[in-house]
Amino acid sequence: MLKINLSGELVERTVDDPFEALNAELLGQDISAIGLNELRLGLEKAATDDNIKGIFFEHGAFASGYGMLEELGEYLLEFKKSGKPVYSYGAYYTQKGAYLSALSDTAILHPGGIMDIRGVGISSTYYKDFFDKFGIEPLVVRGTGNKFKSAVEPYITSEMSAENELQLSNLTNQFWDFLSQGFSNYKGISKDVLDACANNWTGMDAAAAEDAGLVEKLAYREDVIEDLEDRFNLVSWNDYKSTLSKGTSTDRVAVIYANGTIGNGAGDENSIGTKNIIKALEKASNNKRVKAIVLRVNSPGGSALTSDMIHHAIEKVEKPLIVSQANYAASGGYYISCNADAIFTNSTTVTGSIGIFMSLFTAEQLMSETLGLNVEEVQTHPLANFPNLYKHPSQEQYTILQNMIDKGYADFTGKVAAGRNMEMDYLLPLCGGRVWTGSDAIDNALADYEGNLSNAIAFAAGEAGLEEYRIYELPAQKTGLERYIDSFSSTMSKVVGTSNPFMEKLANDPMISDLIELGENPGLQAKLDPAFRNL
Numbered sequence: 193m194l195k196i197n198l199s200g201e202l203v204e205r206t207v208d209d210p211f212e213a214l215n216a217e218l219l220g221q222d223i224s225a226i227g228l229n230e231l232r233l234g235l236e237k238a239a240t241d242d243n244i245k246g247i248f249f250e251h252g253a254f255a256s257g258y259g260m261l262e263e264l265g266e267y268l269l270e271f272k273k274s275g276k277p278v279y280s281y282g283a284y285y286t287q288k289g290a291y292l293s294a295l296s297d298t299a300i301l302h303p304g305g306i307m308d309i310r311g312v313g314i315s316s317t318y319y320k321d322f323f324d325k326f327g328i329e330p331l332v333v334r335g336t337g338n339k340f341k342s343a344v345e346p347y348i349t350s351e352m353s354a355e356n357e358l359q360l361s362n363l364t365n366q367f368w369d370f371l372s373q374g375f376s377n378y379k380g381i382s383k384d385v386l387d388a389c390a391n392n393w394t395g396m397d398a399a400a401a402e403d404a405g406l407v408e409k410l411a412y413r414e415d416v417i418e419d420l421e422d423r424f425n426l427v428s429w430n431d432y433k434s435t436l437s438k439g440t441s442t443d444r445v446a447v448i449y450a451n452g453t454i455g456n457g458a459g460d461e462n463s464i465g466t467k468n469i470i471k472a473l474e475k476a477s478n479n480k481r482v483k484a485i486v487l488r489v490n491s492p493g494g495s496a497l498t499s500d501m502i503h504h505a506i507e508k509v510e511k512p513l514i515v516s517q518a519n520y521a522a523s524g525g526y527y528i529s530c531n532a533d534a535i536f537t538n539s540t541t542v543t544g545s546i547g548i549f550m551s552l553f554t555a556e557q558l559m560s561e562t563l564g565l566n567v568e569e570v571q572t573h574p575l576a577n578f579p580n581l582y583k584h585p586s587q588e589q590y591t592i593l594q595n596m597i598d599k600g601y602a603d604f605t606g607k608v609a610a611g612r613n614m615e616m617d618y619l620l621p622l623c624g625g626r627v628w629t630g631s632d633a634i635d636n637a638l639a640d641y642e643g644n645l646s647n648a649i650a651f652a653a654g655e656a657g658l659e660e661y662r663i664y665e666l667p668a669q670k671t672g673l674e675r676y677i678d679s680f681s682s683t684m685s686k687v688v689g690t691s692n693p694f695m696e697k698l699a700n701d702p703m704i705s706d707l708i709e710l711g712e713n714p715g716l717q718a719k720l721d722p723a724f725r726n727l
Contacts, residue, residue, distance in 0.1 A: 193424035194244050194432055196231075198289055199252025200224035202260050204451050204490055204518065207461055207669055228260050229447075229665070232646060233436045234429070235267045239274040244432075245424055247271065249296065250413075251282030254289040257519025258367055258540035258727065259490075259630070261288050263644040265374065268295050281416050284308070287371070290395070290406070294374045294381075299407040300416055307395030307406050309386070312364045312371070314727055318346045327557030331585060333593045334549045334625070335601030341547035341625025342721040343523075356721075359627045363542065366629050367727060370540050381405050439662025445653050446476035446485045446664045447645070450502075453719075454494030454524040461669065464491055466498050469528075470505045472666035477509045482664060483656035484512040486648050487532060492720035493524025496548055496600055499718050502528045503607060512655035516648035517541045517639070522627060524718035526638070527604060531611035533655065535639040536648040537630035542727070544638060545720050546608055547625030548601040550593060554584045600716045612637060627724060 206227035238244040247268075256264070272278060272295075280293040283302035290307050293299040301307060323330060330347035342356040352360075375381040385404065394400045398410050420426060452463040459465025476482045487506070493499065506513060506528065515521070515532035522545040529535055529543075537543060559565040559582050567582040578589055585593070609619050614637065622628075622636050633639040641647070653661050 193246050193248050193420055193426050194234075194238055194429065195248045195250065195426045196234075196429040197224075197252065198226065198249050198254045198292065200226055200254070202226050202228055202254070202256035202264065204260075204449050204488065205229040205461075205665070205669070228264060228645075230433045230436060231264060232267050233438070234433055235271045236646075237436060238432075239271045239276070244276070244427070246277040246279065248420060248426070249278070249280045249292065251280060251285050251289045251293065253284065254286050254292075256288050257490075258288075258370065259517065259519040259538040259542070261291065262370065262538045262540050263518075265292060265295055266644050267646070268292065272297075279416075279420070281411075281413065282307075283413070285395070291371050291374045293407070294379045298409075300409055300411050301398050301401060301407040302412065303398050303410045305398050305410075307398075307401045309389050309395045309406070310393060311390040312368045312727065314360055314364060314724075316346055316352065316721075318350050318352075320346070320348060320350045323347070326555075327559075327562055328553060328555045329557070329584060331552040331554055331579070331590075331593075332549060333551075333590070333597045335547050336594070336598050337620075338547040338549065338601065338623075338625040340627065341545070341549055343625075343717070343719050344549050344551050345721070347551065355626075360724075362632075363627065363629060363724070363727065366631065367540060375406075379405060438665070439660075441660040441662045442481055443656075443658050443661045444479070444482045444664040445649055445656070445658070445661050446472075446479070446482045446666055447488055447649065448472045448476060448485060448666045449488050449490070450525075450528060451488075451490045451518075454491055454498050454502075454528075456495050456498060459667075461667075464494070464498065464502070464528075466501055468667045469502050473502075473505045473509060476664070476666060477511060479664075482511065483658055483661070484514070484652035485509065486514050486516050486645070486652050487528070488516045488518060488645060488648075489521040489525050489529050490518035491525035491528070492520045492522050492542075492722070492724070493527065493545065493718045496524065496527070496604070496716035496718040499524035499527040500603075500607075503531060506531050512652055514648050514652040514655070516643075516645045517543055517630065518645075520720060520724075522720040522724070523547065523625075525720070527607070527718050530608045534641065534651065535633075536641050536643040536645075536651070537633055537639040538644065539629065539631040539642055541630035541633070542627060542720065542724055543630060543633045544622065544628035545625055545718075546604060546623040547718070548597055548604055549625075549717050549719075550597055551717070552579050553581065554579075555581050556584050597716065604718060627720065 203225045206225050278296040280296040280299045283305040285293055285307045287309050290309055332344040332348050334341050339355045340359055345356055372383040372386050375386050389404055394404050401407055402410055450464050450469050454464040457465045459468030476485050513532050515529040515535045517537040521529050521543045526543055569577050571577050605623055609616050634642055
């Protein structure tokens with residue numbers, strides 16, 4: 193029986209951290225991550241492995257985006273076709289963990305445990321009144337007609353716009369429908385019953401959760417483990433994943449992970465920069481053994497300039513190039529998707545958000561009236577000191593910015609139209625910064641196929657005429673000494689850093705984090721509202 197701990201965040205691929213246990217001790221919590229790439233291969237192998245008689249998921253504080261949750265569920269259902277049983281146990285099931293437990297043959301809950309089903313919600317903090325009190329004025333310029341581009345909305349209004357409420361309602365309703373379908377199809381629990389469970393927070397009472405059919409039975413962990421050990425030899429996931437193979441064929445399908453916010457730096461495992469993805473594309477394109485490429489996009493966007501650089505690098509690839517969208521492929525994430533030979537998306541992927549903005553801040557009132565600061569200028573031309581913190585832009589300066597943003601938006605939409613072979617009259621109503629789910633994207637032709645990473649890889653191999661191939665993952669992950677140095681530096685920063693719960697909470701607010709990112713990556717932004725990333 194293969195035992196897999198579903199605790200921590202589901203990520204594209206894990207990075208071995210030699211100080212993981214120490215980090216967990218310092219922070220007082222489990223900060224582990226689970227790699228979907230390994231789970232995909234592991235479930236596929238386990239289905240045909242005679243030594244594996246079934247799977248046992250032990251649940252904890254499991255977190256995932258909806259797109260990757262959907263994919264993991266599909267891989268689990270594919271495993272179940274083998275006829276081998278799947279068990280789930282937990283003292284605490286997150287809502288997304290509960291969805292996976294619904295796909296199990298038997299779900300077991302601790303007698304005093306929780307199945308945290310409450311529905312899908314999102315909140316966004318609006319800062320305009322706060323800025324007004326201090327004399328700070330955000331200067332936000334969006335592409336003309338970009339009413340759905342909500343990334344900067346909290347800085348310039350005090351309440352949610354009708355456009356943003358519409359797109360958020362569309363996403364939350366579709367996500368809840370997705371979860372409901374899992375319970376309906378595999379547990380026989382109707383949507384009305386699940387709605388009642390969410391409304392009443394039924395999962396807070398283990399006995400009530402059992403009565404509602406959310407779990408098959410209640411039991412203590414030691415009793416569940418003892419029962420399984422009496423019937424099976426439990427094999428740990430860490431031991432089993434060390435036996436996984438990505439294939440032995442000479443021919444390769446490259447899987448390039450474009451993961452994280454798109455910025456102006458070099459990029460790393462959790463960010464997309466000007467170097468890491470472009471180098472990976474060039475490496476795969478120049479490697480004679482690589483016959484096809486899958487660009488795995490999991491990004492809310494970011495720098496429009498870097499997005500355009502990657503888009504240009506994709507244009508130069510002559511091999512079949514297929515995009516597989518994960519949790520997000522929105523704004524800049526869609527920019528780097530749109531000129532692929534085909535786009536695969538999950539029904540719950542957050543995509544679209546085709547729009548451009550620029551965000552600057554002025555504090556003329558704060559500096560002059562509140563702080564009594566007077567700034568004098570000497571310049572050869574009217575824009576030499578522009579933009580600046582101490583003076584609100586003139587109408588002429590604002591017009592220059594608006595024209596620049598509109599040009600960037602026209603360039604973005606033009607490249608989408610060319611990449612998707614669309615007429616501009618059809619495309620523009622789909623843009624304006626509007627966010628779509630993957631299902632919506634297929635309906636309106638922003639994507640081609642609903643499918644997971646395995647589907648995209650198989651399609652790419654077919655386009656290249658391959659029957660046998662191995663997976664070649666890029667960018668290459670750090671190994672050996674580099675990992676130790678990076679991990680040690682991160683751990684030490686946690687040790688010496690002072691802890692202030694209020695400041696930590698403020699710094700982790702998605703809008704504040706986004707402000708910091710904007711400061712580090714100036715210029716035109718093709719980026720998703722950070723509120724969407726908390727769904």
